[in-house]
Structure formats: C-alpha cells, structure tokens
Amino acid sequence: MSLTNDLIKQRLTDKFGEQVSAFSESYGMLSFEAPKEINLKVMQFLYDDAELRFQFLTDLTAVHYPDQQGRELAVVYHLHNLVDNIRIRFKVFTGISQPDVFTATRLYESANWMERETFDFYGVNFVGHPNLKRILNVDEMDYFPMRKEYPLEDQTRRDKDDEMFGRGGSVW
C-alpha cells in the first residue's frame, strides 16, 4: 500500500484534530497549515511516523501577505518522503510585529542556512536557531528586502518595452 495524500491527511487529522487545517491539493501536492506554536510537533510527527517518514526538508521560505491582519508572514516548509517519493507543503502563519517561529534545525540540518536566508529576506525570527544572522545580504542592512513594503517598479516605464529589443511589444 503506497502513501497517498488522503492517507497523509487522515493521519494528520487523527493526530492533531482541528489544529491542522486548510488542506488543499495544487498540482497533486498536498498543502496544509497549523498554528505556529505546534510547527515542531507536526514536523516531528511527520518525521517519526513509520508510514509518513518525511525526513527531508527540501525547501524553507516565507511569503508576505500585507493584507492579512495578524498573520502577515507565512513560513513554508516543503517536506519530502524519499522512500515513497511524495512531497507535501506545510505552512505556519505569524504576525509581523513579533515574527517568532520555532527553528527546525534540530530536526533537519538543511534548515540552518534556509532559516538564515528566510530571516535575511523576511525577518522571521527563528527561535532557537544556533546562528541566526544574515547570510546573503550585507550585515549592515537594516531592513528586510523581500517584504512588500516597497513600491513596485513604475508601471508606466517605456524603456523596458519589448519593442526596444526588436521583438514586438505593446506599440503595434
């Protein structure tokens, strides 16, 4: 019997009940969220369970939703079961005024640098991280560049029009 999305969802709801929510499947990949207080419990369960065996952290990043009051930042974990070759997406949301999320470095070694990157660009404070400092940007930077606090590029700019590069464009 191979592991399916329905089975994973069943195991999670059996274990955590109402606390795991917002299940969805986009392009066949199971996605769900949980309160940030239990992110390590959920991942520990996914890691240790004899059937689930999500023992590889493929990706860890964040998303900024400036319009969601009180849950502006989503931390996204992509977990991989290497035995059954199944991936899932796990999200926790946090407010931007106190963006504290427990670190996953005890569970997944690969979380170390990815949490540093997420801190660098989104300012998520990973509580318990062994070395939480900027990894890609200069240490002197005093803001988090990937937050949606900065204006988008001027949409009326014409110097980047495809027409300028000899391949069509809007002026036709």
Next chain:
Amino acid sequence: MTDKFQSESNLAFPGEVHPSPTGGVLVSKLDDVINWARSNSLWPLVFGTSCCAIEMMSAASAKYDWSRFGFEVARATPRQADLIIIAGTIVNKMAPVLKRLYDQMADPKYVIAMGACATSGGPFFYNTYSVVKGADHVIPVDVYIAGCPPRPEALLHAMITLQEKIKSGLTREQIRSQKPEQSF
C-alpha cells in the same frame, strides 16, 4: 629592418633605429620600453562573478586564445596578477572583497570593467537592494566594455585597448605623483 621598427603603429617596439654599417643602433626611452614590456605580459586575475566570466573563459580558450596577446598566464592570486577583469555583477557584499583583491595586487595594476553590470549596474540599475551601480564606485577602472555579456572579441578589443593605453603614456602611479591635489 628600419621600416619595421619605425612603423606608426602603437604596437611596434618604441624608439628609432639609426643604421650603421654593421646593423644599427636603437635609440629609445627606458620608460617606453618598460611600458612596452608591461603591456605585452599582462597576467589577468582569475576573477568572475557571473555570466561575463563564461565569455572570459571563452576568450581564454583555444578558439579566441587571448594568449596571442600576452594574457595567457591567468593567476589565481592577486599577488601575481597585473590585471583584474571585473567579469560580472558586483554586489554590496562583494564590494569589500573586490577592494581587497585590488589592494593586494602589486603595482602597476590595471582594471577592465567587463559588461553592463560592472560598468553601471546594468539590468540591476533600478529597484535593487544589493547591486553596486558600477565597479568604479569601488576601484578605478581603465577600460569599460559594453555588452551583456560582451562577446570574446569585445573583451580582446578591450585588452588590446588597454595595451595601447599602457604603451601610449604614463602609469597611473606616475600620473598620480604629478598631481598631488588629485582626489580619488
């Protein structure tokens, strides 16, 4: 023989030959001869930060072969290099490293800014939080090349331009010593 040495080209050996029955006497200036020697043996630093470095490697390869012009001894240490080709984007975090590499190079030293990023920031000129808008904010540049990335021929042209620049005049240090009020 005299024709060869008295050619108008900047690439010829400096000085003029006075013929004599047994051959000839070359009269030249030591500064010019030193500049000639320097220009024909420029050792580039192995330094590339993005896709321009691929074109730089291509220029070093057999097809374009920059060793035809005296650039074949690419050095992996700044202490032995004469020339740094800034092949790629310089980000804020790289800027102090680039400055340190330049400072570690022995005089006389030369800089080529290869491509749009090294010249001006290029495609990252607007709306960037990390890119230095031109490597000349960090170190002085002798020759700029346009292109994104420039073809190997363009790099070779820039290198030959640098050779002619070296042959045609003083080194930067000599120029600087003549202008004490110059601010950098």
